Amino acid sequence: MRSAYSVETVRAAERELMARLPEGALMQRAAAGLAAACAQVLGRRAGRVYGSRVVLLVGSGDNGGDALFAGARLARRGAGVTAVLLSPDRVHGGGLAALRRAGGRDVSVAAGAPSGGAGGAGGEAARPGPVAGPDEAARLVRAADLVVDGIVGIGGRGGLREGAAPLAELAAASGAAVVAVDLPSGVEADTGEVRGPAVRADLTVTFGTHKPALLVDPARAHAGAVRLVDIGLDPWLPERPELEALQHADVARLLPRPGAESDKYRRGVVGIAAGSARYPGAAVLAVAGALRGGAGAVRYAGPAGRAVLARYPETLVSDGGPRRAGRVQAWVVGPGAGDDAETVAEVLAVADEARVPVLIDADGLRLADRDAVRSRTAPTLLTPHAGEAAALLGVDRAEVEAARLTAARELAERYRATVLLKGTTTLVASPRGDVPVRVNPTGTPWLATAGSGDVLSGLAGSLLAAGLSARDAASVGAYVHGLAGRRAAAGAPAAAHDVAEAVPEVWRDVTAPS
Numbered sequence: 001m002r003s004a005y006s007v008e009t010v011r012a013a014e015r016e017l018m019a020r021l022p023e024g025a026l027m028q029r030a031a032a033g034l035a036a037a038c039a040q041v042l043g044r045r046a047g048r049v050y051g052s053r054v055v056l057l058v059g060s061g062d063n064g065g066d067a068l069f070a071g072a073r074l075a076r077r078g079a080g081v082t083a084v085l086l087s088p089d090r091v092h093g094g095g096l097a098a099l100r101r102a103g104g105r106d107v108s109v110a111a112g113a114p115s116g117g118a119g120g121a122g123g124e125a126a127r128p129g130p131v132a133g134p135d136e137a138a139r140l141v142r143a144a145d146l147v148v149d150g151i152v153g154i155g156g157r158g159g160l161r162e163g164a165a166p167l168a169e170l171a172a173a174s175g176a177a178v179v180a181v182d183l184p185s186g187v188e189a190d191t192g193e194v195r196g197p198a199v200r201a202d203l204t205v206t207f208g209t210h211k212p213a214l215l216v217d218p219a220r221a222h223a224g225a226v227r228l229v230d231i232g233l234d235p236w237l238p239e240r241p242e243l244e245a246l247q248h249a250d251v252a253r254l255l256p257r258p259g260a261e262s263d264k265y266r267r268g269v270v271g272i273a274a275g276s277a278r279y280p281g282a283a284v285l286a287v288a289g290a291l292r293g294g295a296g297a298v299r300y301a302g303p304a305g306r307a308v309l310a311r312y313p314e315t316l317v318s319d320g321g322p323r324r325a326g327r328v329q330a331w332v333v334g335p336g337a338g339d340d341a342e343t344v345a346e347v348l349a350v351a352d353e354a355r356v357p358v359l360i361d362a363d364g365l366r367l368a369d370r371d372a373v374r375s376r377t378a379p380t381l382l383t384p385h386a387g388e389a390a391a392l393l394g395v396d397r398a399e400v401e402a403a404r405l406t407a408a409r410e411l412a413e414r415y416r417a418t419v420l421l422k423g424t425t426t427l428v429a430s431p432r433g434d435v436p437v438r439v440n441p442t443g444t445p446w447l448a449t450a451g452s453g454d455v456l457s458g459l460a461g462s463l464l465a466a467g468l469s470a471r472d473a474a475s476v477g478a479y480v481h482g483l484a485g486r487r488a489a490a491g492a493p494a495a496a497h498d499v500a501e502a503v504p505e506v507w508r509d510v511t512a513p514s
C-alpha cells in the first residue's frame with residue numbers, strides 16, 4: 001500500500017524525528033537523495049554530471065535549502081550550478097554558503113542581502129550576490145540541462161506568487177529537465193488542487209512520505225514521476241494516512257478466489273438492472289464486466305435481455321424486472337437506464353429487503369432518491385464521473401475537477417454511501433470519514449471511451465457480490481479496470497468491450513506469484 005499524509009501530520013512526525021537528530025541532519029538526508037536523483041536525470045539528459053548546467057530556483061524556506069544543499073553536491077561533482085534566489089534576504093543561509101563553497105554561483109531576482117536564513121550559517125552567505133534582471137534569469141533557465149524547483153514545498157500556500165510564477169513558466173518553456181523538490185511549487189499539498197500558476201516537473205523527489213497532491217489530480221499531473229526518499233520518518237507517522245493507493249500485492253490479496261466448496265451462491269450472484277430500449281449496449285457492457293468480476297453468476301433484469309443473451313449466453317436473464325429476478329447478493333443499477341426511475345426505485349427496495357449492496361451508476365445516479373439511498377442499511381456504492389458528481393452536488397463540473405478530493409468526500413457524506421469518483425486518478429471515499437480515501441494509481445486516459453464506465457460498474461458489482469466491502473470492491477475494481485484499459489489500448493484506441501476482455505489476463509497477472 002502506498003500512503004500519503006497531510007502536511008500537519010508530516011510536520012508533527014518531522015518534529016519528533018528532528019528532536020532526536022543533530023541539527024540539519026534531516027535536511028542533509030533530503031539533499032543527498034535529491035542530488036542522487038538529479039545526477040541520474042543529468043546522466044540521462046546530458047550524459048554526465050560533470051560539465052552539465054544546473055539552475056536552482058530557490059525560495060525563502062527549507063525547500064530552497066534542500067535545493068541549495070543538493071546543488072552543492074552536484075557542484076562538487078563538476079556541474080555548473082547557479083542558484084536563482086527569489087528572496088535573497090530570507091534565503092537558507094547554510095545552504096547558500098554550502099553552494100558557494102562548492103563553487104556554485106548565485107544571482108538574485110530581487111534586491112536584498114542574504115540574511116543567514118533559517119538554520120543558516122550566516123558568515124559567508126551574508127554577502128549579497130549579483131542581481132539578475134528577468135532577461136538574465138530567462139537566459140540561465142533556457143541554457144540549463146536541469147532546473148531544480150526549490151521555490152516552495154509543504155510550506156506553500158496558494159498559487160505561486162509574483163516573482164516565482166514567471167520562473168516556473170520559463171522552466172516549462174526551456175526544454176530542460178525539471179526536478180521538483182518535495183512537491184511541484186504552486187500545488188496545494190493536502191488537496192491536490194492547483195488554483196494558480198504551478199511548476200510542471202518531469203520528476204518530483206519527495207521526502208519521508210507522499211503528500212496527497214502527489215497522488216490526486218490535477219496536482220499529480222504537475223509532479224511527473226515521483227520518487228520517495230526515505231529520511232527515517234516512518235516510525236513517527238500515524239497508522240492512518242490521509243490517502244492510500246493499492247498496489248499489486250494488496251489487490252492480489254483482495255481478489256476473490258473460489259475454494260473447493262464453492263458453488264455459484266458462495267461465489268456470489270450479481271444482479272444487473274441496466275440498459276433500455278434506447279441503450280441496450282450499456283446492459284451488454286455491464287454484464288461483460290460482471291462476468292469477469294469473480295461472481296459465480298450474473299442475472300440480468302431489464303429490457304435488453306435479447307441483446308445480452310446474444311452476446312453472453314451464460315447470463316441468467318429474467319423478463320419480470322428486478323423483483324422477480326431471483327436471489328442475488330449485490331445489485332448494479334443505472335447504466336443506460338435513460339429515464340427509468342421506476343427500476344432504480346425497485347432495485348433499491350428489493351436490495352433493502354434482502355439487505356444486499358447496491359452499486360448505482362450513470363443515469364441511476366440522477367434517478368435515485370437521495371433519502372432512499374441515505375437510509376439504506378446495506379452498503380451503497382455510487383460511481384459518478386466528474387459531470388455526474390457535479391450534478392449531484394449542484395456545482396459546475398470544473399469545480400469537481402479542480403477539487404476532486406473535496407467533492408468525493410462531500411458526496412460520500414451527503415449520500416451516506418461509498419463514492420467512486422472516476423477520472424485519471426479515480427478516488428474512493430467512504431461515508432465514514434475515519435478511513436483513508438483510496439486513490440487508484442492505474443488509470444489511463446485511454447479509458448475515457450464510451451461504455452468503459454458500464455464495464456467498471458459490472459466488474460465492481462461482481463466484486464460486491466463476491467463479498468468485498470464497498471470500499472474494496474470499488475478500489476479493486478478501479479485498479480483492475482485501469483490495468484485492463486492499459487492492456488487493451490497498448491498505445492492505440494480500444495473499445496469498452498476490449499477492456500472487459502482484457503480483465504482475465506490482468507487478473508492472472510496481478511495474482512501470479514512474484
Ligand SMILES: NC(=O)C1=CN([C@@H]2O[C@H](COP(=O)(O)OP(=O)(O)OC[C@H]3O[C@@H](n4cnc5c(N)ncnc54)[C@H](OP(=O)(O)O)[C@@H]3O)[C@@H](O)[C@H]2O)[C@@H](O)CC1
Pocket residue numbers: 014015018026027028030031059060061062063064066151152153154155156157158159160161164181182183186207231
Ligand atoms: N521540516 C523538515 O524536517 C524537513 C523539511 N524539508 C523541506 O522543507 C520544506 C518545508 O520547508 P518550510 O517549512 O520552510 O516551507 P517551504 O515549503 O520552504 O515554504 C515556505 C516559504 O515559502 C513562502 N511561500 C509560501 N507560499 C508561497 C507561494 N505561493 N509562492 C511563493 N512563496 C511562498 C513562505 O513565505 P511567507 O509566507 O513566510 O512570506 C515561506 O518563506 C519541505 O517541503 C521540504 O522540502 C526537508 O529538508 C526534510 C526535512
Ligand SMILES: [K+]
Pocket residue numbers: 063149150151152153180181182183184185
Ligand atoms: K518545490
